[in-house]
Amino acid sequence: MxxxxxxxxxxxxxxxxxxxxxxxxxxxxxxxxxxxxxxxxxxxxxxxxxxxxxxxxxxxxxxxxxxxxxxxxxxxxxxxxxxxxxxxxxxxxxxxxxxxxxxxxxxxxxxxxxxxxxxxxxxxxxxxxxxxxxxxxxxxxxxxxxxxxxxxxxxxxxxxHGFCANCGTPTVAFTGGFRRDCVACGAHHFPRVDPVVIMLVADGDRCLLGRQPQFAAGMYSALAGFVEQGETIEDAVRREIMEEAGIPVGAVRYMASQPWPFPSSLMIGCAAQALGDAIVIDRLELEDARWFSRDEARQMLAGHHPEGLTAPRPMAIAHHLLKAFTETEGLFI
Ligand SMILES: [Zn+2]
Structure with missing residues (x-):
């Protein structure tokens, strides 16, 4: 459709x-x-x-x-x-x-x-x-x-979250459904939002995309991962790219975000600058990772890539990060 x-x-x-x-x-x-x-x-x-x-x-x-x-x-x-x-x-x-x-x-x-x-x-x-x-x-x-x-x-x-994470007692909703309170220990619990970084890493005219085994056949996307405690967004981007693809990353720039209710993430879309191009794939996370030229990225977005490779659909923030890359003349970051 x-x-x-x-x-x-x-x-x-x-x-x-x-x-x-x-x-x-x-x-x-x-x-x-x-x-x-x-x-x-x-x-x-x-x-x-x-x-x-x-x-x-x-x-x-x-x-x-x-x-x-x-x-x-x-x-x-x-x-x-x-x-x-x-x-x-x-x-x-x-x-x-x-x-x-x-x-x-x-x-x-x-x-x-x-x-x-x-x-x-x-x-x-x-x-x-x-x-x-x-x-x-x-x-x-x-x-x-x-x-x-x-x-x-x-x-x-x-x-x-029907039970208190502090003491295990059942909790009760308050404030119009935006808080749960524990009647035993008095703890207040608030709805969670889990931050995830998703980043398009650029090396001049090329960008880094990878695929997880569960992706649709031929689809490549921007790499992503949960922000950990004690990390800035920039640090999370650099760590994830190093862990999953072995690429050192320098500058990181915020581009856009997307509430992702599966169940409660906030996708934080960034552009990131590669400081090297030798990919070392973490096979536990990724099936493949490659550099793609701007022309290839355009072909993937349009569904005309010669190898039949595709990009995520417009509902995904990765689509828009990749589109922004193809529409940028000169340095992406
Ligand atoms: Zn409690």
């Missing part, structure tokens, strides 16, 4: 329109989070009572959508949502164009009864949707995909 790249463009005239991050899947999120209103149960009750209020539904770790091609098909009224039974958790995400948006976590077992034509709960037709597919194929507007990804990441955190 053709990827509708246009759906990920930010609205014209917004202050983020020129940011690369806002042009990548999950990178557009215009929610006004109202973090002060999360603190007040009275405010939350008012927001829930607003007839315009809508919620995203996450069944286990899978979004539930209404069938059809409507742009707002990820949104349910709160009455529609509660018809599926009591939610496991709820969160107030914020308002979008003054409409209060929530996230409801529904039990994973509910998926068994949702066959795609659920009429038992009086909801009309619904379908469980693969969030990666929604992003890859542009099946939701960017304005919906960002908050839906956030809803999935937040509900996934609730699902996995």
């Amino acid at each position: 053709m990827t509708k790249e246009w759906v990920n463009l930010p609205p014209a005239g917004t202050s983020t329109a020129r940011e690369l991050s806002a042009r990548i899947a999950f990178g557009t999120n215009r929610l006004n989070r109202h973090s002060e209103r999360r603190e007040s149960e009275a405010e939350l009750a008012l927001l829930r009572a607003d007839p315009r209020a809508r919620t995203f539904l996450i069944v286990g770790d899978t979004p539930l959508l209404k069938t059809g091609d409507r742009p707002d098909r990820a949104r349910f009224t709160l009455a529609e949502a509660t018809a599926f039974g009591p939610p496991v958790e709820t969160a107030f995400l914020g308002t979008l164009d003054d409409i209060p948006l929530f996230a409801f976590l529904l039990p994973a077992q509910l998926a068994d009864s949702l066959t795609g034509h659920d009429s038992s709960a009086g909801q009309g037709d619904t379908e469980l949707a693969n969030l990666r597919t929604l992003a890859a194929e542009g099946l939701l507007p960017a304005d919906e995909l960002g908050p839906l990804g956030e809803a999935r990441a937040l509900m996934d955190w609730h699902r996995r």
